Amino acid sequence: MGEFAGFDAGVVAWFEGLEADNSREYFGAHRAYYEREVRGRFGALLADLAAELGGEVKVFRQHRDVRFAADKSPYKTQTYGLLTGSSLSPAGLFAAISADGLAAGTGYWRMARDQLVRYRAAVDDELAARVADAVDAGLEQWSQGLATAPRGIPRDHPRIELLRLTSVTLGRRRPAGGGIGADEGRVFVRETWRTAAPVLAWLDEHVGPSTEEQSWGRGAQRRGR
Template identity: 25%
Template structure:
């Protein structure tokens, strides 16, 4: 679980997204950061029970800076109004598929998969879906998977089939995808629940067959 003060800080930051306010509330930010890291350490330990390499990760290496990169953005707000963690067995900056947790008042969610992979990796994923469509259908059709990820695979998709495929391919709806992401939302009350770590870990465990499929494709 996360403390109510963590969500309050993020709400207040959204209303006061400027450096003077942030510096005046740095102690609250540090407390928010520590609360999140403590929760992530528990989550990593729980994930290690079903994805052993994840257990070797350190929470501080799975998080992102609060500062936004505003160089190419019209929005010059200096800070993110969320905190997030990404868990990939090969590290935060590794290619491939991983697990993601996003905490934002009114918009928290757990997600996983691979977002906009490099063309060579995208081609491998499409080929693997085509060659192993029975396995893919088994993952997509799993009852727990469908119940947890009600929107199915998300992300931008092509209008036309990519080169080498046609609309008659039974897997074409997935082959057209440019990203392969599943998500599950969490309410603010759920984020603050004593069962939050357990629920997020269960969500990640349910998506693990997808993570494994995508990683096998690109590796």
């Protein structure tokens, strides 16, 4: 695979073309570029970070599973993967490249029922402070939540915004219109993960993996994104 050499400006154009023509014909005609400049370089980026932080890399298939989907578009419009079991956390550290740029983040995505029970029992000022610190450092909250208070929790609870969450994820995105250099890409992803690491450590300690589900397709063992 070789060392990560950065993304050239054509990566954004490739994804924009796929968004405009999400077909097997487009993908087939541009597959060589995808394999070399998109998937190949993205995989090299995660491999470089794994060499530094430890852990295992998984890059997901570009093909969508459309068997039960209303949208029959055959391809995902981002290339994404995980680094799991790193020195930062056993949970999944997420990265992706798309027309919107290079993204990185982590957290607990779509927590299972047993995780939500533990999470809501443990939410405290420490978690609130760690989330606030990550946001102040430039990360965005990618979290998902309920429209109202969970059952049994008063709407005026001082930590209601955290208690409403069903996913706790943080990350950020860097546009790639002019390309992204190798060092720049590695630093961006690594420092995003490190900035989110205190929140992830709290989740690892107080929530942990689900015993209900074991596939990342339903939430990375409900740990990390």
